[in-house]
Amino acid sequence: MCPKDELISAFLDGEVEAPWEEKLKAHFAECGKCGRRLADMCSLRSLLSRDKEPNYRPAMQRVQRRLYFHMAAAEDDIRYQPERELPFWKRKVRIPMPAAALLSLVLFVLFASFFFFMGQNNTQMAKRGAELYNSQPVQVTVPINGMKVDDLEVLLKLLNNKDFSQEVLMQLPDDSQFSVFGEPEIERVNRER
Amino acid sequence: MILFKKVLPALLLFCTPFSGFCQDDEPSMDSLLEQAIVIRINTRLLSANGKAGWSFSGARVTIPGRPVVVKLQGGNLQVKLGITPYKDDTVENGMILVTQDEIWITETPGKQAKYLASLKSIKLVMGETIHLYPLGISTMPPEKFNIELEIQIVPYKETQKSQDKKQGPPKEK
Numbered sequence: 001m002c003p004k005d006e007l008i009s010a011f012l013d014g015e016v017e018a019p020w021e022e023k024l025k026a027h028f029a030e031c032g033k034c035g036r037r038l039a040d041m042c043s044l045r046s047l048l049s050r051d052k053e054p055n056y057r058p059a060m061q062r063v064q065r066r067l068y069f070h071m072a073a074a075e076d077d078i079r080y081q082p083e084r085e086l087p088f089w090k091r092k093v094r095i096p097m098p099a100a101a102l103l104s105l106v107l108f109v110l111f112a113s114f115f116f117f118m119g120q121n122n123t124q125m126a127k128r129g130a131e132l133y134n135s136q137p138v139q140v141t142v143p144i145n146g147m148k149v150d151d152l153e154v155l156l157k158l159l160n161n162k163d164f165s166q167e168v169l170m171q172l173p174d175d176s177q178f179s180v181f182g183e184p185e186i187e188r189v190n191r192e193r
Numbered sequence: 194m195i196l197f198k199k200v201l202p203a204l205l206l207f208c209t210p211f212s213g214f215c216q217d218d219e220p221s222m223d224s225l226l227e228q229a230i231v232i233r234i235n236t237r238l239l240s241a242n243g244k245a246g247w248s249f250s251g252a253r254v255t256i257p258g259r260p261v262v263v264k265l266q267g268g269n270l271q272v273k274l275g276i277t278p279y280k281d282d283t284v285e286n287g288m289i290l291v292t293q294d295e296i297w298i299t300e301t302p303g304k305q306a307k308y309l310a311s312l313k314s315i316k317l318v319m320g321e322t323i324h325l326y327p328l329g330i331s332t333m334p335p336e337k338f339n340i341e342l343e344i345q346i347v348p349y350k351e352t353q354k355s356q357d358k359k360q361g362p363p364k365e366k
């Protein structure tokens with residue numbers, strides 16, 4: 001039975017002990033195939049041992065230096081990096097628990113009072129509306145030259161309706177005759193103030 | 194410190210929009226009444242000798258920018274007069290009165306009516322009286338009449354005050 005490549009390699013390295021070493025020697029002498037395999041391995045070893053091993057030391061030192069430099073820089077960054085200015089919305093605010101509790105209480109009171117006053121306002125407005133529309137008409141007419149002309153309701157109408165315009169209709173005596181005497185004129189009469 | 198530097202301004206910012214809702218409606222109503230004005234119009238028919246043969250008074254409440262329309266009808270004439278007051282911010286209590294008149298007149302019986310339109314403006318102050326002559330003021334024949342409108346603008350609140358003074362203090366029920 002022929003030995004495996006690993007065993008031949010171990011034989012070449014002198015790692016096979018007696019009595020197996022002698023037996024292998026005898027086999028290599030008898031078996032031509034194994035003898036050729038051993039010869040191939042021997043020639044390969046001599047070929048490899050002929051080339052000098054390249055000197056990796058300088059390259060390794062360079063890599064080590066660079067690694068060391070980068071690691072040191074990273075450490076420096078961690079140690080001495082100044083605090084970066086974050087935008088307002090990204091900043092974290094640390095509030096002590098009592099302050100947070102106080103804040104939430106203030107917010108709650110604010111919300112509660114807001115809704116409370118809104119409700120009161122609505123009630124007041126409803127009351128006012130009811131007073132305005134259900135009670136006696138409010139006496140706000142403006143007596144001018146003995147005539148009651150306008151009241152608050154008209155004023156409110158004016159304000160609510162942009163197209164609303166006040167109108168005064170004056171009926172002239174039917175038997176009167178008029179002529180156009182010229183261009184319309186505006187004259188200043190007096191200044192009371 | 195964080196509480197005062199960051200939380201408090203944020204809280205104030207948060208609360209500011211709500212503050213408007215809590216306000217009463219009174220200020221807006223007040224400002225409205227501040228703006229309101231009364232236009233007093235006294236119309237007279239003047240004969241050739243300058244005497245008033247007929248007169249008619251009226252007043253309307255309005256606010257700057259909204260017109261008061263005066264319609265005069267009778268005889269051979271129809272006048273539609275738009276009186277629009279505007280606030281003149283360059284003068285204290287200043288107003289600019291713009292009058293736009295449209296006249297339909299039949300000067301000869303049986304003939305078609307004549308249509309005239311014009312636009313006039315005048316600067317005045319509150320309380321000042323002006324005279325407007327829509328048919329002009331040149332010499333006129335004795336059998337004809339001229340129209341004179343005496344216009345005065347007063348703040349609405351002033352009329353209220355004078356009314357209150359006349360009425361006296363309110364009686365308790």
